[in-house]
Amino acid sequence: MALKEGDQVRITLIGGDYRVKWIGDRMVILETEDGSGQFLTTVDNLDLNPLPQNPGINKQWQCN
DSSP states (O other): OOOOOOOOEEEETOOOOEEEEOOOSSSSEEETTTTTTTTEEEGGOEEEEOOOOOOOOOOEEOOO
């Protein structure tokens, strides 16, 4: 998994698209596109699958 800051993550469980704001050794902060909300999770909790890429976005992932 090559998740990086600035990547976009779509989370089906809670719905919505999030941007990776920060990545630590094991922790990730995801932020809403408009910056109004954030949540903290571990990298292990993210079961990521690549999405078709849109121009202008670093990388997009689907989180199941």
